[in-house]
Amino acid sequence: MAKTVKLTAPLTEQDVLQLNIGDTVLVSGVIYTARDAAHKRLVDLLAAGEPLPMDLEGQIMYYVGPSPAPPGRVIGAAGPTTSYRMDSYAPILIKLGLKAMIGKGKRGVEVIEAMKAHKAVYLGATGGAGALISQRIKAAEVIAFPELGPEAVHRLEVEDFPTMVINDCQGHDLYEHGVREYRRTTAR
Amino acid sequence: MRQIEVAQVTQAVKAAAIAANYEPGADLLAALARGAETEESPSGKEIFRQLLENARIAKEERIPMCQDCGLAVVFAEMGQDVHLVGGDFDQAINAGIRQGYGEGHLRKSLCHPLTRANTGDNTPAVIHTEIVPGDRLKLTVVPKGGGSENMSRLFMLKPADGLAGIKEKVVLTVEEAGPNPCPPIIVGVGIGGNFERAALLAKKSLLRELGQANPDPEVAAIERQLLAEVNDLGIGPQGLGGRITAMAVHVLMQPCHIASLPVAVNIQCHASRHQEVVL
Numbered sequence: 001m002a003k004t005v006k007l008t009a010p011l012t013e014q015d016v017l018q019l020n021i022g023d024t025v026l027v028s029g030v031i032y033t034a035r036d037a038a039h040k041r042l043v044d045l046l047a048a049g050e051p052l053p054m055d056l057e058g059q060i061m062y063y064v065g066p067s068p069a070p071p072g073r074v075i076g077a078a079g080p081t082t083s084y085r086m087d088s089y090a091p092i093l094i095k096l097g098l099k100a101m102i103g104k105g106k107r108g109v110e111v112i113e114a115m116k117a118h119k120a121v122y123l124g125a126t127g128g129a130g131a132l133i134s135q136r137i138k139a140a141e142v143i144a145f146p147e148l149g150p151e152a153v154h155r156l157e158v159e160d161f162p163t164m165v166i167n168d169c170q171g172h173d174l175y176e177h178g179v180r181e182y183r184r185t186t187a188r
Numbered sequence: 189m190r191q192i193e194v195a196q197v198t199q200a201v202k203a204a205a206i207a208a209n210y211e212p213g214a215d216l217l218a219a220l221a222r223g224a225e226t227e228e229s230p231s232g233k234e235i236f237r238q239l240l241e242n243a244r245i246a247k248e249e250r251i252p253m254c255q256d257c258g259l260a261v262v263f264a265e266m267g268q269d270v271h272l273v274g275g276d277f278d279q280a281i282n283a284g285i286r287q288g289y290g291e292g293h294l295r296k297s298l299c300h301p302l303t304r305a306n307t308g309d310n311t312p313a314v315i316h317t318e319i320v321p322g323d324r325l326k327l328t329v330v331p332k333g334g335g336s337e338n339m340s341r342l343f344m345l346k347p348a349d350g351l352a353g354i355k356e357k358v359v360l361t362v363e364e365a366g367p368n369p370c371p372p373i374i375v376g377v378g379i380g381g382n383f384e385r386a387a388l389l390a391k392k393s394l395l396r397e398l399g400q401a402n403p404d405p406e407v408a409a410i411e412r413q414l415l416a417e418v419n420d421l422g423i424g425p426q427g428l429g430g431r432i433t434a435m436a437v438h439v440l441m442q443p444c445h446i447a448s449l450p451v452a453v454n455i456q457c458h459a460s461r462h463q464e465v466v467l
Contacts, residue, residue: 037304067255067295076293077246077255082335082368104426105335105368126235126426127335127370128459131251132242149306150255150295164231164428175367178429182229182422185359 006160010058011099016121019165021174025123026160031060031102035081037151038144039089046092053144053153057097060123063104065150066140067130075140075156077130080104083122087111094120102163106175116171123163124174136161189271190323192467194280197272197327201284204329204463205260206292209252212243215398216460219435223372223425232430236372239458254459257294258331260285260313263395267322281327282311297334316388325467328395336373336457339365342387345449351410354379354451355417361453362418362434367427370457374398375418375437378452380444390454393438395462402439411437 002022007015009029019025032054034042045052063083067076083103090101091114099120104127115122125133139157146152166174220243224236246253262281266272289296289310296310341361345353358377365373378389401408414437424430435458444450 037299040304065255065295065297067252067257068293070250070293073251076295077252077257079255081256082338084368104370106366106427124367124426126238126242127367128254128333128457129238129242130255131245131249131253132238134251135245149308150297151306175427175429178229178231178424178427179366179422180429182424182429182431183420184422185417185420 009060011060012058013099013119016099016119016169019121019168021165021168021172021177023165025163025165027060027102027163028159028161029157031062031156031158031161033062033064033066033154033156035063035065035151036085037148038153039086041145043089043092054155056093058099059097060100060102061093061098062102062156066134066154067150069140075134075137078134078137079130080125080127083107090114094118107167112167112171112173115167115169119169121165121169122167124166125161125163133161189269190267191271191273192325194272194275194277196467197277197280197325198284198287200327200465200467201262201281201329202288202291204327204465205285205288205294205331208329208331208461208463209257209292209294210250211247212253213398213460213462217243219398220458223432223435227425227430227432229424229428229430231428232425232432235425235428252294253461254333255295256297256333256335257289257310258333258461259298259337260310261330261332261391262313262315263328263330263392264315264317265320265326266317267324268319269323270325278315281315282313285309285311285313326464327467328462328464330395330462333457333459336369336455339369339455340390341453342383343451344383345451347447347449349449353449355414357451358414358437358453359417359421361455362423363421365455366423369455370459371423371427372425372432372435372458374456374460375414375434376454376456377414377437377439378454379439379441380450381442382444382448382450385442386450386452387454389440389442390452393440394454394456394460396438398460399436407439407441411439414439
């Protein structure tokens with residue numbers, strides 16, 4: 001039976017071990033943004049033996065490139081981007097202590113295996129609900145790679161940021177379960 | 189000849205780019221409301237409710253519907269009795285995009301394909317210009333998200349593949365896309381023409397009012413069959429499982445070479461944005 005869990009980032013191993021696919025997770029605390037170009041930069045830094053702009057231990061990475069903050073707001077629209085484009089980078093970050101990723105869409109086998117091995121989870125946020133989601137972001141600050149514009153790494157303070165567990169630490173996949181229930185075709 | 193100042197084009201494109209990102213169309217809102225009513229899966233129903241709330245916030249609180257404010261596709265239908273004066277037409281369109289994305293606090297999502305350096309102002313737009321009878325200029329600004337565009341496909345089928353082959357490829361494209369392109373989606377299908385025309389037909393089909401059938405009954409029947417087959421996949425809103433994977437399938441068809449059967453599938457996320465202005 002799916003449950004609702006409130007978690008505050010950074011996360012502990014215990015925080016993620018209790019999660020099952022379909023659970024609602026309301027995230028509070030500090031999370032970091034990174035999408036395609038920022039991931040490449042992070043992995044390049046690691047390859048060069050240089051320090052990252054954040055300590056990854058227990059952190060949550062949010063795959064998003066927000067729109068600019070309109071006057072009087074901390075951020076613009078800020079919904080998730082499609083996660084598979086980060087699949088080649090994610091296992092490297094998971095090994096270094098990343099405990100959760102927030103995005104949308106399917107993950108590759110290599111990411112699911114890394115989540116199982118190092119106890120991490122993949123959380124889905126509603127794609128295309130950028131205006132709605134932005135209301136749960138209380139503060140935003142660019143902390144690295146400002147030249148990347150929307151792809152810069154932001155430090156976000158969030159409150160009850162709504163997500164759902166898509167992949168848990170046991171390797172289950174909510175997308176597969178959900179679709180099986182409603183599928184009426186034998187195509188493919 | 190009727191003269192139109194290109195400065196008017198810039199103003200029109202700028203206003204349309206902003207409106208498209210902040211003001212969901214009545215057809216989209218109606219489809220989302222219908223989905224909230226009819227979707228059987230509880231999580232799918234909840235997604236439709238969230239999307240309706242998202243649309244309300246976008247309009248009333250002035251936050252773009254989606255952070256991906258799109259690559260700006262601009263369709264121009266230029267009356268052959270129009271004479272544009274005061275500058276370069278494409279530059280005027282791009283100036284409108286630059287101003288709209290700047291002043292409208294929209295995300296700039298264009299970059300160099302290799303260095304990935306952002307162009308900084310969301311230009312260049314992808315502009316399709318057609319010459320039509322009359323003395324009007326119709327401009328349609330279509331901000332197109334990258335996530336759904338990435339899931340789009342082009343197939344050069346054999347004539348022997350026929351309608352069954354077309355259906356198989358459309359369903360396959362939606363199946364492989366799964367949760368990635370932000371379902372509930374709209375599926376644009378271009379059949380015929382050639383390599384580039386099929387893709388353009390697929391994109392153009394997305395401009396049609398959401399869910400309105402193709403006026404040709406033969407094509408409308410294909411749209412109905414495709415919608416049913418796509419929704420039998422069970423992908424559902426956000427891929428969480430459900431009856432409504434696609435809110436509509438739009439098809440445009442035209443003759444092709446005797447050797448060919450080109451089929452393009454352009455996936456449109458639920459944030460279907462387009463604004464039309466006639467000068």
